[in-house]
Amino acid sequence: MKRTWLHLRQISQEFWFLPAIMTVLALILAEAGIKAEETYGVPKGLHFVYGGGETGSRSLLSAIAGSSIGVAGTVFSITIAALSYAAGSMGPRLLDNFTRDRGNQITLGTFIATFAFSLYTLRSVTGSNDQVFVPHYNVTFALGLALASVAMLVYYLAHVTASINMTHVANLLRDDMRDSLMKATLREDPDRDLSVAPPPEFWAGGEVLHAPSGGYLQLTDNELLLKKAGEADVALLLHVRPGDYVFPNSVIAVGVPRLPRDVMDALSLGDRRTVGQDLEYSVRQLSEVAARALSPGVNDPVTAIDVVDRFGDALCSLQDRRWPDGVYYKDHVLRLVVPVTDFSGLTNSMFSMIRQYGKGSPSVMVRMLEVLGTTASCLKDDERRAVIRHHAELVREDALANIENSADRADVENRYRKVLDTLANGQDAEIREAARHAVRQAQGSRVN
Structure with a gap:
């Protein structure tokens, strides 16, 4: 599931x-509007409904259809430009x-739905000598869609400008990372019983499952695995976790005394990593x-x-x-038994790469x-x-080895x-330092 x-x-x-989805809905609404007008007509009291004739409706629908698809092309161009910028400056994974x-x-x-709605409605307009039909409801709705398209264009120009801002991107990725962490971790319970995994010798001689194909492990359904292991009365050990690349014919699971059936039904392999169970991907x-x-080509420490x-x-x-x-x-x-990401591994993913690239x-x-x-x-x-503490030591060691200025080294x-x-005194040290910093700022303000 x-x-x-x-x-x-x-x-x-x-x-x-x-x-x-929006295009399909627009076509359904267009057909429904045509059928409703053919069946019931237009009541005289609805003054907001378009009241023009066949020639005016043709011109209006043609203008709306042509302009909406033209603006859609512009939106595509802006999107491609934004994606190119993002790939070059922030990485293709974003x-x-x-x-x-x-x-x-x-x-x-909105633009494509407006085009589809107007084009589909245009085909129903007839002006022959023996029959004249103007879909007044649809023409009115097309005008509303045209106004909505203008509003969406203004919104999009502001939205796409904000979406390529580095701070905005960092906040989006932070939200994804925080959501993944909250889903992957549990509330601390001091009364809980610690579960201990058996030693490696316990799995010796078990039946081994080899990967049928390669790819990133995107999801592990632990509930389904637990159910299958219980029904087969076996113990199951997974060797991979979400985010790992599974190589063909590599060992991914061991069952004692045997494997349950259809273990792969609980594992999802794909060509790319996904946000969710893969905590380190967001990081x-x-x-x-x-x-x-x-x-060196960007040199933007503020973003880092x-x-x-x-x-x-x-x-x-x-x-x-x-x-x-x-x-x-x-x-x-x-x-x-499944492998899980721990605090140490998460912290390594966070700080190691930045420390290695920013050590100077x-x-x-x-x-x-x-x-x-x-x-x-x-x-x-x-x-x-x-x-x-370990990461603080690594940062200090790399910084002192690569920074030459004595004042910077002192900092x-x-x-x-x-x-x-x-680390030695807990939050008291942080509180004292914050108080000293506030006093220094206050003294500096008085001097100024």
């Missing part, structure tokens, strides 16, 4: 989906964020924006700093949440240490705080000591 919903969701996000944007789809759908999209911003801020936002939102352990029991019997940029390295220090004050778990050392102080 999850595979079906995944495919339906992917289809619904295609760029052509909403325009196609093209999905533009093509699946509902605003872009509705705008294009890597933001990391790629920062890496491109730090390239914006991305680092979004990563700190995501990590602090995990304060009261825990990762699933990936071990599933049913009736106190082990049935399923003092502003980026200083900001990374500041974000790590703030994150350390948000987190309570000792293991997570140890991960933050790095100062931020690093603040991270250690926060």
